[in-house]
Amino acid sequence: LQSIRVKFTEVRNPGYDILLEPGFLVKSGGILQKRFPGHTPFIISSPAVYGLYGKTLQKSLKKAGFPEAKRYLLPDGEENKNLGHFCMATAGLSWFSGGQPAKPLVLLLGGGVVGDLGGFVAACFRRGAAMVQIPTTLLAMVDSSVGGKLGVDLHTQRGTVKNLVGAFYQPSLVLVDLSCLRSLPAREVRCGLAEAVKMAVLFDPGLFRRMEQGARDLLALKPALLSDVIRLCAAHKARLVQRDEFDRKGERALLNLGHTFGHGVESASRFRVRHGEAVAFGLACACDLSRLLGLSGPKAGLERVEALLGRLGLATRLSRISPVRVLDAMRQDKKFEGELKFVLPVTLGRSRLVTVRSLSKVQEVLASRLA
Ligand code: NAD
Ligand code: GLY
Numbered sequence: 341l342q343s344i345r346v347k348f349t350e351v352r353n354p355g356y357d358i359l360l361e362p363g364f365l366v367k368s369g370g371i372l373q374k375r376f377p378g379h380t381p382f383i384i385s386s387p388a389v390y391g392l393y394g395k396t397l398q399k400s401l402k403k404a405g406f407p408e409a410k411r412y413l414l415p416d417g418e419e420n421k422n423l424g425h426f427c428m429a430t431a432g433l434s435w436f437s438g439g440q441p442a443k444p445l446v447l448l449l450g451g452g453v454v455g456d457l458g459g460f461v462a463a464c465f466r467r468g469a470a471m472v473q474i475p476t477t478l479l480a481m482v483d484s485s486v487g488g489k490l491g492v493d494l495h496t497q498r499g500t501v502k503n504l505v506g507a508f509y510q511p512s513l514v515l516v517d518l519s520c521l522r523s524l525p526a527r528e529v530r531c532g533l534a535e536a537v538k539m540a541v542l543f544d545p546g547l548f549r550r551m552e553q554g555a556r557d558l559l560a561l562k563p564a565l566l567s568d569v570i571r572l573c574a575a576h577k578a579r580l581v582q583r584d585e586f587d588r589k590g591e592r593a594l595l596n597l598g599h600t601f602g603h604g605v606e607s608a609s610r611f612r613v614r615h616g617e618a619v620a621f622g623l624a625c626a627c628d629l630s631r632l633l634g635l636s637g638p639k640a641g642l643e644r645v646e647a648l649l650g651r652l653g654l655a656t657r658l659s660r661i662s663p664v665r666v667l668d669a670m671r672q673d674k675k676f677e678g679e680l681k682f683v684l685p686v687t688l689g690r691s692r693l694v695t696v697r698s699l700s701k702v703q704e705v706l707a708s709r710l711a
Contacts, residue, residue: 342571346486346510346578348585355582356512358486358574362563364517365396368474369404372445375513376470379445380436381409384429384458386416389450389476392523397449397474409447410435414454418611421453421492423505429461433469444469448511451477451528452484452615456503459490463509473511476520478532479616482539482573483595485514487581496672500611502603504674508586516570521561526653531616533558533652538597538619539573541645545689547572552644555651593693596675597683598622601706604670609661620649621709624656628705630684635694640687656709663706667699 347355359371372381381401385394390413401409412432414425436444446462446469448455455473462471473485491506521529533551540548547569551558554565577595584591602622605613613621627642636642646656670680680702685691696702 342567344571344575344578347582348510349582353510353585356510356514358514358516358578360516360518360567360571360574362518362567364515365393365474365520366400368397368515368517369400369402369406371515372401372447372472372513373404373406376443376445379443379470381406381445381447382433382436383409383411383447383449384454384461385411385413385449386451386454387413388416389454393449393476393520397447412458414450414457416453418453418493418606418615419500421457422495423492426457426461426492429458430465433461433465436465446471447474448472448485449474449476450480451475452480455480455484456490456506457492459488459509459511460492460506463490463507468509470512471509473514475514475516477524477528478521478570479528479535480532481516481518481521481570482532483535483577485511485516486574486577487592488585489587498672499669500607501672501674502607510585514574516574518563518567518570521566526559527614528616529559529561530620530653531614534598534616534620534623534649534654536569536573537645537648537652537654538595538623539576541623541685541688542594542597542691543576543689544572548644548648548688552648552651555648559652590693593681594683594691597685597691598626600670600673600675600680600682601625601666603673604666605658605661607669607672608665609658613658613661617654620654621656621658624649625705625709626682626684628709629682629696629701630686632701632704633684633694633696635684635692636686640685642685642688644688645685658710661710663703663710666706666710667703670702
């Protein structure tokens, strides 16, 4: 069993554990009963993931003495991370009002979409219900299940704005069962690896090197390197989140490396490009922009980023997406406040948050990568 503790300095939040072990799901009921006695579980998942793992989870809960968990199944796709499903999932939880068992325990079984929307439901229900993230995609294991950034996209007159409505609300526990990855489609494995490359570029040249050497093993889901990648990424994220829980000090903002370009491409492609794929594209763009602005020189080694993404099967050039629409979408982003901010790598292991006032270099990068 491997364990990472997320600690906060505020008394309000005692922190939580991220527990990593293959085969966890089978034991999850016992772990939850020990930590959340007197609670009644409610599962938020997707039809596909619940079909694969719902039975195992329910069986384990039952064995530990919990009643059968009621559930809300969110259809797959970023387009369903919306207020409509937020309302329906919350309505499902309202079973807990009016004399029913008082303490809900919301279990989020799935990828980042389930985690973001379901976590937001837990954050809002009675102003905060206990919530456990059980990530089943690699992306959710290395990134989204940790840190309590939750929310939904909003359809506005100007298009869909990602994560426009949301909250910071930490989980009470994160349970990572690596064996869930065996059923993950190859495309989703690559998406998770994109976020892992992001973490390595930001904080960990040693991990970056190991990913270069073991790219094939990672794609084949060989557990030795993969479990290290997940543990190290979760630990890097935990460290940043505990230093800057509410994203106000410019430290957590580093996690947006690749995301300004990435969110633009995700929205402009109407979510045909998946989040992880958009992050990979955004990483390559961030390296280009860093070079064009003179923040990184030829010795920075940033050409290795594009090479590693390529070895992991991630595209760094895209077609059939208009650079003009991407730039428009970047300006609609929730973080846009009249000027574009980018996290740009200076070298492997060090990045900076930079405000870019002249758009010409940004346009140059987009024009070359979206040709
Ligand atoms: P996802 O949640 O859409 O899941 C991808 C697909 O994988 C789905 O079709 C799902 O049914 C399937 N799936 C999940 N687990 C499976 C398994 N074990 N076996 C087989 N199929 C499985 O995608 P994602 O990449 O996990 O998450 C992307 C979302 O995460 C985006 O909305 C993004 O904005 C968000 N995100 C949030 C944070 C954060 O800090 N909150 C960080 C990064 C990304
Ligand atoms: N994914 C960015 C963050 O959690 O801050």
